[in-house]
Amino acid sequence: MVKNILNKDSLNFLTNYINNPSPTGFESQGQKIWLDYIKPYVDDTFVDNYGSAVGVINPKSDFKVVIEAHADEISWFVNYISKEGFIYVIRNGGSDHQIAPSKRVNIHTKKGIVKAVFGWPAIHTRKASTEKVPKLENIFLDCGCNSKKEVEDLGVHVGCVITYEDEFMILNDNYYVGRALDNRMGGFMIAQVARLIKENNIKLPFGLYVTNAVQEEVGLRGAQMITETIDPDVAIVTDVTHDTQTPMINKITQGDVFCGKGPGLTYGPAVHNNLLDLIIDTANENKIPFQRIATSRSTGTDTDAFAYSRGGVVSALISLPLRYMHTTVESVHKDDVESVIKLIYNALQNIEKDHNFKYL
Numbered sequence: 001m002v003k004n005i006l007n008k009d010s011l012n013f014l015t016n017y018i019n020n021p022s023p024t025g026f027e028s029q030g031q032k033i034w035l036d037y038i039k040p041y042v043d044d045t046f047v048d049n050y051g052s053a054v055g056v057i058n059p060k061s062d063f064k065v066v067i068e069a070h071a072d073e074i075s076w077f078v079n080y081i082s083k084e085g086f087i088y089v090i091r092n093g094g095s096d097h098q099i100a101p102s103k104r105v106n107i108h109t110k111k112g113i114v115k116a117v118f119g120w121p122a123i124h125t126r127k128a129s130t131e132k133v134p135k136l137e138n139i140f141l142d143c144g145c146n147s148k149k150e151v152e153d154l155g156v157h158v159g160c161v162i163t164y165e166d167e168f169m170i171l172n173d174n175y176y177v178g179r180a181l182d183n184r185m186g187g188f189m190i191a192q193v194a195r196l197i198k199e200n201n202i203k204l205p206f207g208l209y210v211t212n213a214v215q216e217e218v219g220l221r222g223a224q225m226i227t228e229t230i231d232p233d234v235a236i237v238t239d240v241t242h243d244t245q246t247p248m249i250n251k252i253t254q255g256d257v258f259c260g261k262g263p264g265l266t267y268g269p270a271v272h273n274n275l276l277d278l279i280i281d282t283a284n285e286n287k288i289p290f291q292r293i294a295t296s297r298s299t300g301t302d303t304d305a306f307a308y309s310r311g312g313v314v315s316a317l318i319s320l321p322l323r324y325m326h327t328t329v330e331s332v333h334k335d336d337v338e339s340v341i342k343l344i345y346n347a348l349q350n351i352e353k354d355h356n357f358k359y360l
Contacts, residue, residue: 002196002345005338010195013037014168014188018178021106021163023075024093027051027214030071030184034212038191041198042210052213052226055194061207063353066235067193067344068223069186070216070302073179074326076162078107078141081152085145087116091136092161093217096326100139103328104165107143111155116143116162166328174334175259175323181330185320185337186238187212192341193348205353206233216302223305227313234275234314234351235306238340240332241266241293241319255293257321260333262289263340264319270299270307274357275316282347288339293319314357318343 017037022030031053035045042055053071074093081087087107101120106113119142120134132138141162145151168178176185194210196202209230213222216239227235243259244251257264265279283290298304299317307315320340323331 002200002342004199005196005341006192010192013191014176017184017188018168018180021108022071022073022180022184023161023163024072024215024217026108026161027071031212031214034071034187034191038194038210041191041194048226048229050214050222050225052211052222054212054226054230055210057194057197057208057210058204059207061353063206063355064209064230064232064234065206065348065351066209066211066230066232066306067190067348068211068213068235068237068302068306069190069239070183070214070222071187071212072214072217072222073163073182073184074217076105078156078158078160078162080158081148081156083148085143085147085151086119087141087143087151087156089139089141089162094326097134097136097139099327101134105141105162106165107141107156108161108163109155109157114143114154114156115165116141164328171331175331176334176337177329177331179328179330181322181332182240182325183216185240185332189238189320189337189341190344193344196341196345197348202349204348206351208348213302220302220305223302224309227306227309231310232306232313234355234357235303236275236279236316236318236344236347237301237303237306238318238320238344239301239303240322240325242325243321243323246323257291257293259321259323259331260335261321262291263336263343264291264293264321266293266295266299266303266317266319268295268299269297270304271316272307272314272357272359274359275314278350279316279318279343279347282350283343286342286346288343288346290339290343291321
């Protein structure tokens, strides 16, 4: 039984990693934090042209296994600055316009961070009969300026990226809460797997590529690139999935998934059945709780990018149940985080060199 799943150093890393902004296309600072943490636990590291970061154990092995998460978070771009100095935005990834009003943000410029808020008319000034809801075309930023020139003098221009200003916290000693747990929590978990392999002196019979990919939120782009570079034989991807126990979610269409009851294991076309069976067997052998999830056409995760590349890479998805996806209060249960780490750690030890995952 693996011990010391998480420790004080792990949680310090998690806090620092989550609080650091890492928007799609601008992941470099977060990747530096991740690489600095993982370097003592791997034999080699490399970063590709767009910023996907990889730590490698046994780099000389011909048989290659990837464990992967994505490093980027949703954000906004400056799209238009009015003559009065208000800033209008477009999405960078799947940012939710409905949660924007009253949020504090950081505008990232060459001159440094510019503070701003998503403004919204006060309730006293609105009439129920004509009340407007937040939409992409009417949400706006106020950075305390009275003209376009004043905004531009701060260094703000079209194309500057914008992230929410919200910090990591622990809720009732059960839930990790913050922005960008989708999916920097995945990057955290695969880093812990690498740490445990090193600390427990586990000798793997293959090359392990611990991969933190960029640009998942805009179409799995980082995974598409890095799979060409690594040319893996097997890929175990971890991402988040929806906890469906909170109000206003239809379990008939979204499934019945609970935070605290273990990771979700996905059935679907991109998931290789033999690898999925190995992971399920591992969970049962080690008494790790898990839940089952079905997908229709695609998983919507980097699993699809790995599975359908290089003539077909044997791939599976281990999902972390999460509440309030793509908000600033994304929440995951501490027990599930530990279960995902244990499941990946033990599943890797059940994969043999040149493991035969042939379909027939």
